[in-house]
Amino acid sequence: MxxxxxxxxxxxxxxxxxxxxxxxxxxxxxxxxxxxxxxxxxxxxxxxxxxxxxxxxxxxxxxxxxxxxxxxxxxxxxxxETKGLRRSVVWTAVFLIAYLVFILLTEGDYIHDVYANGFQNWDF
Amino acid sequence: MDATAVRTGTEGKTWGGGNQPLGGSYGKLMMWFFILSDGLTFSAFLAAYGFSRFKFIEEWPIADEVFNHFPFLHGVDAPMYYVASMTFVLIFSSVTMVLAVDAGHHMKKNKVIWYMFATIIGGIIFVGAQAWEWTKFIQGEYGAVETNAGRILQFVNTEGERVALEDFAGQLPSERTVLTRSEALWYQSESSMPTVTYSEVLAGFMEDDNILVRTDVINENGQKTILSREESIKKLSEDGVGVVQGANLKHNEYGAPLFADFFFFITGFHGFHVSTGILINIIIFFNVIIGTYERRGSYEMVERVGLYWHFVDLVWVFVFTFFYLV
CATH class of the missing domain: 1.10.287 (Helix Hairpins)
Known part of the structure; x- marks a missing residue:
């Protein structure tokens, strides 16, 4: 403006x-x-x-x-702001964050299952 | 001289230099670069928090039980209220900041001064409030027992209400005192000792049949599991190793130590951003007072620091959700 x-x-x-x-x-x-x-x-x-x-x-x-x-x-x-500035900031953030969150949460869930279903007891 | 001149073939084109392709000045674009990269840093922290939480989903502390203090309401269970008022302070300081930017657009110096002043005060209140919350978190309230595996055992009475360690721990003679540098062999010291020892807790627990152990495992009702008296005695005497009161980076009476680590790190990093935001705001505030931007004919510096300030507010919106609500 x-x-x-x-x-x-x-x-x-x-x-x-x-x-x-x-x-x-x-x-x-x-x-x-x-x-x-x-x-x-x-x-x-x-x-x-x-x-x-x-x-x-x-x-x-x-x-x-x-x-x-x-x-x-x-x-x-x-x-x-101009469309170019808006897109270069917002799209970059949205896509990178969505990717990062997806990949980390999937991995965290998997490790949880490994702990929960493994033969080792972690609560002693 | 033609041989030394660099010709890129983009002269006069949009990206050829000398103009503003994205309609913003250099300083404003650099602020957006910074905000984007800093935003990705914060989202990496929050995503790492989500990772650890998913990994330890059953033993993660319940936020409403951890952050339930309110000033002058000692012993009252008041979750959310305090952090909600902190959120309002920060949102309102964002409003005064954007009002300062708007006043700057219209070259109204006095309005800019007062709105920026209000913004700085709001920021200081927020940081102070955060310090109070940290203090409460570090001090702890009820205390707990840590097990071999680093898990946490808390104590409740038969009604399911939390009981502090001091309330049932016995009194045993002990010669243990706080280790000071002057007493230690080699640069060792400790800041404080728990008010009760583990053997006192154990002795008191064995005598009082009304005290039960609450483990850090969340059951299907979304609450922490309370053991029966027999299970409690078995659990405590077999697994317990020591007393935890409050929280630091290694031990945490509320549950998984990682919770405290992430709390300190993420809210601390955010608080650091608020503090630097206050500092930059103060610098710009004095520049406005002495008329630097009036002479420059543009209050764009106010707009740039405003961008940073709103970013700090933006981050808090997410921290609020993922630490206190979800």
């Missing part, structure tokens, strides 16, 4: 400030929902599993990504 002092006008300024407070409210509401779910931990969300993970944990992770989106797009001004 090309901000030049000479182009300043009040309506543009107000809309930017309004956007900031809207995003703050969104982030706060999402955080409150997370905290409430974290304190009460509803049983049906704890007992339902989706792709081997609790539904509650899926909700937490999705809400986190939702918050991350707003922080990056609104607070870090990603929505006003």
């Amino acid at each position: 090309a901000h030049d002092a000479s182009h300043t006008n009040e309506s543009k300024s107000n809309s930017a400030v309004k956007r900031i407070w809207t995003v703050f409210i969104i982030l706060s509401v999402v955080t409150i929902v997370e905290v409430v779910l974290g304190i009460f931990r509803p049983e049906f969300l704890e007992d339902t599993y989706l792709a081997r993970m609790k539904l509650l944990n899926w909700i937490f992770i999705i809400l986190t990504v939702y918050k991350a989106y707003y922080i990056t797009w609104a607070f870090m001004h990603m929505e006003h």
Whole structure:
């Protein structure tokens, strides 16, 4: 966003400030929902599993990504950057992190099974 | 001179230099480079945390039992509230930061000063809050017994409520004192001793039939397993080796020592980022006051440090989820 002092006008300024407070409210509401779910931990969300993970944990992770989106797009001004900058930052991070997390969690789960099903007792 | 001139054939093209292909200045792009690489570092830490947690999924501590303190509410089980308020402080300091950036776009010096001041105060509150949480974590609350295998045995009464070691440990004569440098043979010392010894815990446990052992194994209800009295006596006398109170990098009364390692390392690395963020914010804050950016005609430096500050907030959002919620 090309901000030049000479182009300043009040309506543009107000809309930017309004956007900031809207995003703050969104982030706060999402955080409150997370905290409430974290304190009460509803049983049906704890007992339902989706792709081997609790539904509650899926909700937490999705809400986190939702918050991350707003922080990056609104607070870090990603929505006003060029497509090239946005893609080179966001795609790089998303693909590398998804790959890393997948590979490490798969391996951790495998090692857990080796410990659990092996003939060696690890609790002595 | 033509022979020495470097011609790349890209003159006048988008990437030929001299212009801004991604619409951002050099400093801003370098900040994005840094943020991306730092973000990958943090995600590597969190992924490693996930790896270890999946590996020890049944013995991992339950966060709600570890982080359940709130200032001035001693002995009250208050999970989440404290860390939630820390999260709000950081989100709000992000808001004031972005308001400072916006004020900078409109060259409103006084607004930038006040918003940056609020941001710095928010950052300091957050780091202070983290220090308090670390203190509580390091001190521990109930204490536990460590086994040969490095596993943790905690103690509950017949209602399933946690019992501190001091509450049931007997009193045995002991001549053991804290080892100081002046008493030691060769550069040895220790910072403190547990308030009870293992033999005192064992003696007290054998006398009191209402105390049961709680192992670190999570059962199918998502809670730690409580043994019967007979199993408890057998487990403790066969496997127990020593007393753990609080947590450090090697021992941890809450469960798997790796949990404490990752907690110290990841929240510590994040806290370090917040601290440097505060420092950079203070430098820019004084530059704003003395009018450096007013003369330069652009408050872009505020925007750059703002990017860093929001990144720190972004990381905390993930740390919050994976340490306290999931």
